[in-house]
Structure formats: structure tokens, C-alpha cells
Amino acid sequence: MRYGGGTLRQGWRLLVIAHHLTTHGMGALAVRLHLFRPYAWVMRIFMRSEVSPNFGEQLRLVLERLGPTFIKFGQMLSTRVDLLPMDVALELKKLQDAVPPESFATVKRLLEIEFKRPLTGEGGTFASFEEEPVAAASIAQVHFAELADGRRVAVKVRRPGIDRVIDADLSLLGLLASLFDRYLPEYRRLKAPQVVEEFGDTIRGELNLRAEAAHASRFAENLADVGGVYVPQVIWDYTHSGVLTTERISGISIDEVAALQAAGHDTLALCQRAATLFFHMAFVDGYFHADMHPGNLFVSTTGDIIMVDFGIVGRLDMNSRLYLAEMLLAFLKRDYIRAAEVHLEAGYVPDDTDMSAFADALREIAEPIFNRPLADISLAELLFCMFAVTERFQMETQPQLLLLQKTMVVIEGVARELADKANIWELARPLVTDWVSQHLGPAGRLQRAAVQTRHGVEAWLSLPSRIDKVLADRGGSMFMPQFPGAPLWQKLCGIALLSGGTAALLHQAQGPLWLPGGVLAVVLGAALLLRR
16 A cells, blocks of 8 residues: 555554554554555464553553654543543553653754854853753753853753654654544544644644743743742743753752651642642633643742743633633532533533433532542542543533643642642632632623623724725725716615614614614625625
8 A cells, every 4th residue: 555655764664553553462453554454464363362452551552662752642642531441541641751862962063053152161152061961851851051150050952853753753643543534434533633633733832942931931920929939030042942941940859748848848838839820820821831740840948839841831711711610610519410501601512412411421420529538539530531421422622621631630649749638629729719709700790791792892893994904805896886986885885784783783672673673784784795
């Protein structure tokens, strides 16, 4: 089979994928995808008794063998319980993004090309630069250094050629997704090509270290008034698309509980601070750090939580935040009918959804969670289970909420390390309660209604200028002249009828003829303007 004009390298990689699938108990998948079928058939015969029956484990091993891009893809899939069985998703959470660091010679060459001067020494970029990296991942690694003015900094350097590697792997993943869609039509509901496309957008975003610097700068501004939180300062003069330089921080990793206690830190207070931080980002700002694992969270000598590594961020618009707040409140009250209604109002389930059946499905996943002791209640698990009902009720996939759920899992794990008897949702209740009162109470609803009304009025007031623009773009051809001056006459009449009709609709309570008259005026005005 010819794979879409692919290169020899791509063909070789496909053979490698077919080999790993067949040697890890997934030969049938390789055959159905038409990946070197004769080879896959033969390997299936020889390997049938050699592999574990655990599909999730075998899939994890295959992704690990295929390299960093596939590992990151598996990590993303681990959050998609709307696509994968839960046992498979849990197995994929074990994927580790750990690769050997680049040599110092390579890093030195990259930085000298980037800054167009020697790395150290006379006229050098840095006064000193540590050869051994303090952290290494698939996309970049971090070294400590010192600037000429004495400032101690951390320098994140993107791996050479990683953009080409990722582009090639994403092309390969896209091809596999199209084969999956073509040859496994019963799984088209999984939307494999779209999943790969979303993943591509995320991982390409991580490649631009200047964009990461912008994320860090925005977090510093957003959290300036939140006590006990610190974001390292970006050194912009030493930051490019392939290099990110920030002030060097020191602290204890937030999961090293014994070390934190030995240093005199109150771990329960840290737990509460972490909960408040997360909820402030998610609800107040709608802009959250989406990679809050312990390697990216440190505690300073003063007890501040220091965040680093802003390559992945999540965004929640106000509608998503309101949905999330109302949904969580309904669950906490065990009002499953209301929880179902919230989904419908948000447009996440079809209008013809059986609300009674949907409410029962939500009760089925929530009751086992809320019947546990308070310390064991996990809202991340609740969301995790809730997304699993998407297939049955055709609930729309919401990538921003999936990313939030993934972050919740991590932050709940961090909190339990710090204080195993505490529940971060209880600790953050004051912040959440204030936010909910502000936005879901009567004052908040009136404020949103006023904003929506203002936007509507502004849209109507801008209608004439928008029509002028359309006419200018089309050279006045929207109208069919009937006599000299007809285009202008039709334009003015159309605008007058639309404006009058709109006013009539806004004042329909003043008489029985206002409503039909307004509708007729709008229709006639639109017809006149759109007449060709």
C-alpha cells in the first residue's frame, strides 16, 4: 500500500509502528489499519503467546518505544475518558516524559548561534554557565547560569531539530488517524483526526519559548494580589523563541513533605494555599497553569508557592466557568436534575436528551463518590467519570474542561501529599463561595443581562456601518438599480425599516400590533437590502 506519497523515512516509521503493535498484542489493529499486513499476519502467529492480555499496558509500552511525541500523545489521551476505557486511560497516566539530555557542546553551539556571541568569557552572553542540566524533557532542558551583572538565572534551551521531529511525528499520527477513521468506521465517533489536530496545536505551542515567557508574565500579573504565590521574573533580553531565561529560584519541591516539615513549613497551610491558587486561576482569571505536577511547584523559604514551566496553559471563558460552577454546586447538593439541566443549558447535550435518564446517569457516577469520607471525595474523579457518559448521551467534547480535569487530578494528588486528611475543595470553599455569589447571585445575573443588552444594542447601532462596508467591498452590486439613485434609496429604506422593526420588537409590550409590525418591518428591510 502507498501511504499518501510519504517519504522513505515515513514508510520505515510505519513499519516500526507495525512491528511494535504486533509484538505487543495488537497485531489485529495493525492488520485492520493495513500497516504492512503480510508482516503483521506473520508476527501475530509468532507472538500470540508472548504478550500480556492487558491492552492498556501494551499500548503504553508501544508509545514509550515510539518516542517523545508519542509519549506526549499518550499523556494527552490519558485525560480523554470520553474516548478510552477508564482502565486504559489510567494505564496511560504512567507514561513518563524522561529522555537523556543533549550534550553541553550541542547546547553551547545553539546558544552561541541564538545570541550571536560566545557563551561565556570576554564578550560572552553569560558570566558563567553550568554544563550539567538541572532538568531535561523531550522538548527542552534547563541549565543554571549567571549574567554579567551578577543575576543568577535559569536558562531553558529547546532541543535542536525538535520542531522537525515533532512535525514528522505529527504527520505520521495524522496519517494513522486517517487510516483509523477509514478502516475502523465503527469508531468514527472518536474523531481521531480532530484529536490529533488538537494535540498538534498543544505540542507546537510548547515549542515557542517566547510564548511560554508571555504566559509566565501574564501569570505574574494575574497573581500579583494573591498572597503566598510567586512567579519567576522573565529576563526578556535573554529570551528568544528557542531560549527562555528567567530568574533562578530555590526551594523545596512541593511533594517532599518531610523536607518541608523539617524546614518548618505548615503543610496544611500549603495545601490551602495550593487550593486557593488553583481556584483563583480557574474561576477568577479563567487562565490556569495546566501542568502543575510537583516538578513545577516549589516552596520558598518564606512559604510561598513558586510556579515554573508555563508551556501548557488552560483557558476558560466566562460561560465555561459559570457552567462548571453551577454543575459542581448541583452535584454538591446532590441535585442531579439540576446538574442535567445545566448541561442542557450550556449546549453540551442535544435538546432532545432524556433529562430523567441523564440525571440518573449522573447520580450513578456521583453517589459512590459523595458517600465517601470528606477527605476521600475527589471532584477530579467526578469530572473524570462524568466525561465517560459522553458517548451514551452524545455530550459535546469540551477540550478546555478536559484540560482542567487533568490539572485537578494533579493538584488533588499534591494536596493529599501535603495533608492526607484535608480536602482542597473544602479548603477553597470561601473563594468559591464568594465567586459563585458574585456571578450566580441576583446581582451577577443582572450584571450579565446588562452586558448582553449592551452588546446587542451596540451590534444594532453598528449595522449601518457594516452594511456600508459590505457595499464598499462589493462595489455597490448588492442592489439592483430601478432608476437613477435607486441604490441609495433602497439602502436608506432598508436601514429605516430594519431600525424601525428593531425598535418595534424592543417595545412590543406597548400594543398588540407592535410585534407583528416589527417582524414585518425587519423582514422587508432585510429583503430590500439583500435584493440582487
